Amino acid sequence: MRTVSAAESAPTTYPWAVHAQELRVKAGRHLAVDGLDLALDTGVHGLLGPNGAGKTTLMRALATVIRPAGGRLTMLGETVDGRADLRRLRRGLGYLPQQFxxxxxxxxxxxxxxxxxxxxxxxxxxxxxxxxxxxxxxxxxxxxxxxxxxxxxxxxxxxxxxxxxxxxAVLLLDEPTVGLDPEQRLDFRELLRDIGVDSCVLVSTHLVEDVVAACSDVIVMNEGGLVHQGAVDTLIAQGGEGDAGDSPAERGYSALLRRHRSAVAR
Structure with a gap:
């Protein structure tokens, strides 16, 4: 009987659990994700953005429900494109869509x-x-x-x-707290933190307070592109007392979007 080495029994590691470069994804005929660069590793990552920002389309592409229209997407060491055999990758994914x-x-x-x-x-x-x-x-x-x-x-x-x-290894949750009462949301946040110790978790939500409580960092999208990725404290620092929102994180989020839209409009 051959002795199995520690290297052989160790879990497979990747430079990034999720790595998108100039990613483009269509929702029907509409280019909902346009030129997105994103790199995610172990931890709980919050995904924020207004309606129509491309969040759900991105989640569907990461879940391999729809194929990218362009760019490059690599997940758990597997390239996701029109030619890829995705069965092995899908064994390592968990996905909760908005409606299942x-x-x-x-x-x-x-x-x-x-x-x-x-x-x-x-x-x-x-x-x-x-x-x-x-x-x-x-x-x-x-x-x-x-x-x-x-x-x-x-x-x-x-x-x-x-x-x-x-x-x-990669868990994708699209609006997971819809319908949960406050106590259940607290339990869910604890569950996310537990899973995020060993897995890459991406949570798409409109509830900024869930991101603050459970996520190690936050990603903000608008009109198919990446506006911001960084620590929650970095998002909070974007806002001030005059910005819209009921909490420091909400004010940071609204201020970030406002400045982004102003810059695009110039």
Whole structure:
């Protein structure tokens, strides 16, 4: 029997979990992401921007739902383009879209099990992984309930459970806190921080306070391009008392967008 070296058993590492260069992505015929440069590694990254900024289109491209129209996108060492075989990459991804489909008569457990099977998880690992993900989102008491009986917040938590069931190296969450009550949002922030220790997590949201509480850095998009990427404190420093917003972070966000739009209009 051959001894396995430490190098062979160590997890695969990449220069960046997500690396986009001059990335262009279409939403229908519209170029929703235009020339985006972005590099993300381990940690929790918040994605902010007004409606129509291109956030959801970017998330769909990172989830390999849609292919880039141009530029270069590399994720977990795999190039994402029209020729790539994405099955191996998808095993390392977790994705929660704004709206996700499910069979109404599935129980929560059956739904998460089904998603684990689609992600080609080893059969022997699925039962334990499903139970852990359900426990982590606080749905253990509802594991046997049919999906069609769940409230909006519970459905969202079931969606988060399927996204994390495979312990993804890259986790993409599009508006994950919609429908969650304040206590559930606090639990969710703690879960994000826990996952972000070992994974690259990108959270798209309109709630600036969630970014401040849970994220190590923040990305701001507008009209398909990158406006800002940096620490949360850097975003806060952009604003002042005269800027719109109910918190320092909201004032920094609104001030940043205002200055960007003024510069573009010149």
């Amino acid at each position: 489909g499910f069979y109404p008569r599935f129980t929560v457990r059956e739904f998460v099990e089904y998603m684990a099977w689609l992600k080609e998880m080893p059969k022997a690992e699925i039962p334990g992984a499903v139970q852990r993900s359900i426990d982590r989102v606080g749905l253990a008491a509802k594991a046997g309930a049919r999906m069609k009986t769940l409230s909006g917040g519970m459905l969202r938590r079931a969606g988060i459970a399927q996204a994390i069931v495979n312990d993804p």
